[in-house]
Amino acid sequence: MLPLRPREKSPAIRGWQRFCTETAGPHLLRQWMRVPDANIGVCLGPASGVTALDFDEDADGLHGRIVELVGDSPVKKAGRRGYTAFYRFGGERSRHYSSGKVSVLDVLATGRQTVVPASVHPEGANYRWLTERTLENTPAGELPELRPEAMAEVARLLRPAKALFTPRVSHRGRMADALRCISPDVPYPVWRDVGMALKDELGEAGFPLWVEWSAGGEKYPGSEQARRVWDSFRGEGIHAATLFYHAVRHGYRVSR
Incomplete structure (x- = not known):
């Protein structure tokens, strides 16, 4: 329990x-x-x-x-x-x-x-x-x-589906796959950039995904603080490619 x-x-x-x-x-x-x-x-x-x-x-x-x-x-x-x-x-x-x-x-x-x-x-x-x-x-x-x-x-x-490394990715499942390769205990700027990428690509549908991933780490600030940070994102030019960049650095496999 x-x-x-x-x-x-x-x-x-x-x-x-x-x-x-x-x-x-x-x-x-x-x-x-x-x-x-x-x-x-x-x-x-x-x-x-x-x-x-x-x-x-x-x-x-x-x-x-x-x-x-x-x-x-x-x-x-x-x-x-x-x-x-x-x-x-x-x-x-x-x-x-x-x-x-x-x-x-x-x-x-x-x-x-x-x-x-x-x-x-x-x-x-x-x-x-x-x-x-x-x-x-x-x-x-x-x-x-x-x-x-x-x-x-x-x-x-069920061989894992091949993910495309593109500036914008339309499928939520691919982003969830990539998140599994990134530790939620990354430095704050990376944690923030992941949230920005999810919001840019998925809008509000990306918030539960960001919170679920973040909650697996020691640094998770709680859902209320995460919501305040999320609401502060205003389209800073961080896109889905940023999330995949960090995922690839942590072992995520992509095909071109």
């Missing part, structure tokens, strides 16, 4: 990633339960023993083919769109897969967290369990494993 900001996906505490690899003690858990109106998240990885597959858009029936390869899970939850299935952690690494321009699947493991019911989505809907079994009544050891050979088949089925 991890406290998230009310009606948000971002954690309410800093340094939360360490609880992917170490268990929070009873004292911390009692403190977290007192966070008012908090959403609830689960840290993924060896501490919880849980990995999640986050199914986004079902391009060309790929979701069904993935489930055929890895097997179904008895524990699933849904938010605004798509669904998340939970499996026993077996050393998986977080990974994002797209098909063309469509975001299809995220493997969520160590260093990631996911929102669980009865949290409230930023757009107002409640997260809900899709199955009778939940993470509350199902020990991690009873979840199915993700067999390495099955995940290798998934990787072959």
Whole structure:
């Protein structure tokens, strides 16, 4: 259990990633339960023993083919769109897969967290369990494993989409892919430039993406301060290419 900001996906505490690899003690858990109106998240990885597959858009029936390869899970939850299935952690690494321009699947493991019911989505809907079994009544050891050979088949089925390095990028998913390669603990000017690039390209739709990425770092100033900084952007000439420039420096692969 991890406290998230009310009606948000971002954690309410800093340094939360360490609880992917170490268990929070009873004292911390009692403190977290007192966070008012908090959403609830689960840290993924060896501490919880849980990995999640986050199914986004079902391009060309790929979701069904993935489930055929890895097997179904008895524990699933849904938010605004798509669904998340939970499996026993077996050393998986977080990974994002797209098909063309469509975001299809995220493997969520160590260093990631996911929102669980009865949290409230930023757009107002409640997260809900899709199955009778939940993470509350199902020990991690009873979840199915993700067999390495099955995940290798998934990787072959869903090779990451090639991103185009262009001055302006029209698809939000590509920018989200690039953000995953950039640490949110970058120096302030880079953090600000990333926000400017997102606002220039996506408008207000870029703010939740910026906040979700920023919240993974130790330097995250909180959503209210982030909103004030965001509102101060007035088209300073920073475009999507700036975000991709920083992503490439941190290992993002592009094709020309």
